Amino acid sequence: MMQWYEILIGAVLVLTSILIIVLVLMQQSRKAGLSGAISGGAETFFGKNKSRSADAKLSKFTKIAGVFFFIISLFCTFLLAFMVSR
Secondary structure, three states, X not given: OOOHHHHHHHHHHHHXXXXXXXXXXXXXXXXXXXXXXXXXXXXXXXXXXXHHHHXXXXXXXXXXXXXXXXXXXXXXXXXXXXXHHO
């Protein structure tokens, strides 16, 4: 039978992974190709800075979520190793 904290940690891992997927999909790709070269010339200075700041924030949140996911995964691994050794 699973303990309550195992269910909680599993739910946190699933929610964090979904958050990472959403954050990555919301970011613009770095390589726009030919269409980016054509449409990129029409952007204004303020439009470029606005998108950069939004992309920078998304990138920052993605890194934070990734580190959080990594820490929770390590905690889960150590918890499992401790419970098996009992």
